[in-house]
Amino acid sequence: MNVTEINKKLLNIFKDILDYPDDALGDHMTPAHIAEWDSINHITLIMEIQSEFGIVFTTLEIKAIKSVGDLQDAILKHLSISR
Amino acid sequence: MEYLKLLKEFKTLIPKSGNRTLRVAILGSCSTQHITRLLHVLADKRKLTLELYEAPFDSLVAEALDDKSDLYQFRPEYVVVLNQFEAIKSQLLAQENTHFVKDWLGKQEQLLAKLIHQTNAVVIQTNFIAPPERVFGNYENRIDNSMGMAFRDLNHGLLEISKSLNNVHLLDLDFLASEIGRRSWRDEKLWLTGKLPCSFEYLPAYANAILDIISASLGKVIKCVIVDLDNTLWGGVIGDDGLSGIRLSEDGDGNAFIQLQEFLSALKNRGILLAVCSKNELANAQLPFEEHPHMKLKKDDFAVFIANWEDKASNIQAIQKTLNIGLDSMVFLDDNPFERNLVKGLLPEVQVPELPEDPALYLRAISELNLFEITSFSETDLNRSELYRIEAQRNDLKAQFENLDDYLDSLQMTADIERFNDFNLARIVQLMLRSNQFNLKTNRYSESDCISFMNDMDCAPFTISLCDRYGSHGLICVSVVKIQNSDAIIDEFLMSCRVLKRGVEELALNHIFDFARSKNIKRVIGLYEPTDKNSMVKDFYQKYGFHLLDTQDNATERWVLEVSHFQALPNHITTVKPS
Numbered sequence: 001m002n003v004t005e006i007n008k009k010l011l012n013i014f015k016d017i018l019d020y021p022d023d024a025l026g027d028h029m030t031p032a033h034i035a036e037w038d039s040i041n042h043i044t045l046i047m048e049i050q051s052e053f054g055i056v057f058t059t060l061e062i063k064a065i066k067s068v069g070d071l072q073d074a075i076l077k078h079l080s081i082s083r
Numbered sequence: 084m085e086y087l088k089l090l091k092e093f094k095t096l097i098p099k100s101g102n103r104t105l106r107v108a109i110l111g112s113c114s115t116q117h118i119t120r121l122l123h124v125l126a127d128k129r130k131l132t133l134e135l136y137e138a139p140f141d142s143l144v145a146e147a148l149d150d151k152s153d154l155y156q157f158r159p160e161y162v163v164v165l166n167q168f169e170a171i172k173s174q175l176l177a178q179e180n181t182h183f184v185k186d187w188l189g190k191q192e193q194l195l196a197k198l199i200h201q202t203n204a205v206v207i208q209t210n211f212i213a214p215p216e217r218v219f220g221n222y223e224n225r226i227d228n229s230m231g232m233a234f235r236d237l238n239h240g241l242l243e244i245s246k247s248l249n250n251v252h253l254l255d256l257d258f259l260a261s262e263i264g265r266r267s268w269r270d271e272k273l274w275l276t277g278k279l280p281c282s283f284e285y286l287p288a289y290a291n292a293i294l295d296i297i298s299a300s301l302g303k304v305i306k307c308v309i310v311d312l313d314n315t316l317w318g319g320v321i322g323d324d325g326l327s328g329i330r331l332s333e334d335g336d337g338n339a340f341i342q343l344q345e346f347l348s349a350l351k352n353r354g355i356l357l358a359v360c361s362k363n364e365l366a367n368a369q370l371p372f373e374e375h376p377h378m379k380l381k382k383d384d385f386a387v388f389i390a391n392w393e394d395k396a397s398n399i400q401a402i403q404k405t406l407n408i409g410l411d412s413m414v415f416l417d418d419n420p421f422e423r424n425l426v427k428g429l430l431p432e433v434q435v436p437e438l439p440e441d442p443a444l445y446l447r448a449i450s451e452l453n454l455f456e457i458t459s460f461s462e463t464d465l466n467r468s469e470l471y472r473i474e475a476q477r478n479d480l481k482a483q484f485e486n487l488d489d490y491l492d493s494l495q496m497t498a499d500i501e502r503f504n505d506f507n508l509a510r511i512v513q514l515m516l517r518s519n520q521f522n523l524k525t526n527r528y529s530e531s532d533c534i535s536f537m538n539d540m541d542c543a544p545f546t547i548s549l550c551d552r553y554g555s556h557g558l559i560c561v562s563v564v565k566i567q568n569s570d571a572i573i574d575e576f577l578m579s580c581r582v583l584k585r586g587v588e589e590l591a592l593n594h595i596f597d598f599a600r601s602k603n604i605k606r607v608i609g610l611y612e613p614t615d616k617n618s619m620v621k622d623f624y625q626k627y628g629f630h631l632l633d634t635q636d637n638a639t640e641r642w643v644l645e646v647s648h649f650q651a652l653p654n655h656i657t658t659v660k661p662s
Contacts, residue, residue: 017087019094040116043277048087062276 005083006053006075010068013052016047027069057080086121086283093120098132104129105297108154108204110138110146111165113280115181121290129298140278141170145207147194155201161300162198163293164208164258168282169274170233172214180233188240199250203531207296208245209256210238212265212465228648247353249530252458259292260285262451284629291452296631299456302516302527304407308350309399312361312368312390312415314341316380322367326499329375339442344379346446351384356406356471358387360415362399365390386471395422396429404470407580409519409616414454418442459516461509470556470581490566491586491655494551498587498656500594503537503544510558511546514577518561519616522577523609523623528563541566543598544575547591549582549656560587564595571599573609586654592627596649605647609642627652 003008007025014020018036031037037045046062049055049071055078057065065071076083107122109115110285119135124656126133136157138146143164146154154162170221175183184367195206213234215224223231238257260268263285270282281289313320317340319331330337357380361368368390372382382388389398395417403410410432417423437446503511519525528536536544545558559582563575564637571644573595578587597609609624624642626633628649632641 016091031539039277040114041118043273043279044087044090044283046276047084047273047283051084057272059272062272 001079001081003072003076003081006013006072006079006081008074009052010049010071013048015043017041018046025068027067027072029068049075053079084283085287086117086605089121089124089287090125091623096124096127098123098127099130102127102130102132103301104134104160106134106136106157106159107161107163107297108136108138108157109157109163109165111167111280112141112143112170113167113274114140114278117279117286118293121287122293124295125287125290125294129294129303131294131297143194144190147198148200154198159202159204161208161297162202162204164195164206165280166209166211167215167278167280168211170546172230173652175230175233180228181236184233184236184240188237188244190243191241195248197349198478199248199531200506200511203529205253205297205300205529206248206251208241208251209254210241212257212260212268215265238382239549249534252300254292254296256289256292259288263288276313291610295453295456296458300458300516302519304356304412304457304517305414305454306412306517307356307358307386307402307406307414308347309358309360309402309413309415309433310347311395311419311422312363313372313469314418314442315342315416315438317375317378321371322363326370326374329371331371331375336442337377339445341377341379342443343445346449348384351380355455355457356386356408357384358402358406358480359385360402361390362392362395363390367617396426399426399430399433403464407520416445416449422578443505459509459513461513470554488655494532494553494585494655496549496551496585496656497659498550498590499548499659500590502546503533503546505568506635507546507558508533508537511561514561514579515575518577518579519614520580520619521583522614522617523573523611523620524575525577525612525614525617526563526575528575536563536565541602543571543595545594547587547594549585549587556582560591562591562595566602566604569604571595571602571604571607573607576609586656588623589652589654590656590658592649593651593654596646596651599646604646606643606645607643611640611642612638613640622638 011020011023011025011058014025014034018034018041020034020036031042046057046065050057053075055075057074061074065074091638109119115137119137122135123133136154136159138154146152149155171187195208198204199206211234214230217231219226219229219231223229224231224235242253245251246456258283268281268285270279273279273282308323310316318337319328321329331340332338347357359368369382369388370379372380387402388401389397399413399415403413410430414434414436415423415426416436416438417426423435423437426433434452435452436449436452436454501507508530511533512528515526533544536542543564545562546558548558549556559579561575561577562573565572565574576591595607608631611621611624613621624644627644629642629644632643634640
């Protein structure tokens, strides 16, 4: 899986869980930019990403993830892929 | 994942229009938001629409003690309290355990008592799930002050609270989590990051466990289990394999059938009716019950025994007619997918568990569905099978008489009319929940409602118990008559269908008008509210000379009869003073 594929998959999860309307995610995006991205849906989002990518985040990582960029970094790290 | 599937359904959920609406408040020492989304979706599948109030995290104390709290403003019919062991663990470890346990339970009981007093709601609270860590290993339970013991004492105390407070039901979460496997159930990371009570995978099971109790408290309970015979109650086909060829034994899969029979026998002893529905020659079908040494169930254990070559849906309808209970209170067990699908398709209200191919897994498959949930239990339940068998005898006698009056006379009926009291309360509440057909108002009053009627001397809440020469029917009629604006209002009137047309209706009306007269009341108003199931009583008041006064809120008909126009109705029942 390359970075583009990961981003595409991530976008689909955002559409699915958060009803995200646009066709691209920005690294800088945080819960402040996406209406449905509240603390409840954040947990659901994390769970779905874990299951879709077949990875398991640590508690520290889950707490540290605050933006789309953080998510991408964490996924890349677990899949041992560099940007 | 089932959770995500349900979550998607939640986003587009439009509750079914015929649903019953319930006001449910949910409080927890864990996050409740994930569960409440599932509750909405899963409730809709049970024809319920929930209006939910979610209290802030761990706010039972604040909500219960403040008379003006949002919880009280919401006026809940149900309050669900989710107790999470992780939330109290630190406090527990910080002090002498025995003191903490006593204080915590005392406080919990006080809060719930206050909450019930304030709202009259039905409370459902969970117990705790055993923590995994054990400082003393297996020795833990021998140490009074260990966390393991504190857990046990807390769960025992929670059980005691549900026994001592009316209207508190215990959700045995420790059982559910243990069945599933606590290591799978628990998700430490979700607890630490979002205070979630368990892993995502089991949130639906948690939500369903809550709804199981709510449904049962609404009277949606199983009353009858209908079983197939070949490859369901025994291995093999009796018609082909013969008595010595069917499998029923100490070991191997023959023992799985014995275990199922033992479970059915225990259900029967609890008061669930059993019925046979088998494609067989009757003589073949009955042979094992009469002659096989390993059969646990006998023919007498079954209220109805049907073995023929008709289709099973028709036979189940015949069973339904004989027993006079709703299809939605029946479970059908059959190893054959064809028969299961036929019944599911033609009688969708009947519960039809998918039985696995291997009979070793029958009991597991049935148990996973938690079909036999109840929220009250009384002596009458134990005797139910007996009652139905005696009823069959009565019907035999009925056939011999030319006219109904002769027959009723010959029954030598006696009745006890009693005001609601502590001894008949459990049965009253149960009858209020279960009666659907002869039920004029279907109020479904709770135990605490009944207690308040009991203590109100301007209210005549009474019951009728009936006996005849064949035995006792037990408590079979409940009515609540209230005085409002100098009228006597028949606010609740229901009767078990077992005793229709024996004169109990007349006896009850005589009693109501006697009460009205004793209070110098000029007119009696009977209320009738139509439901899906009570059309048999739609003309009830008209039949006894009442006139339709008006229909309130498009639902409740008010029927009126002047006390001076009422003449005592003849019947064949002798009233006796309660012993």
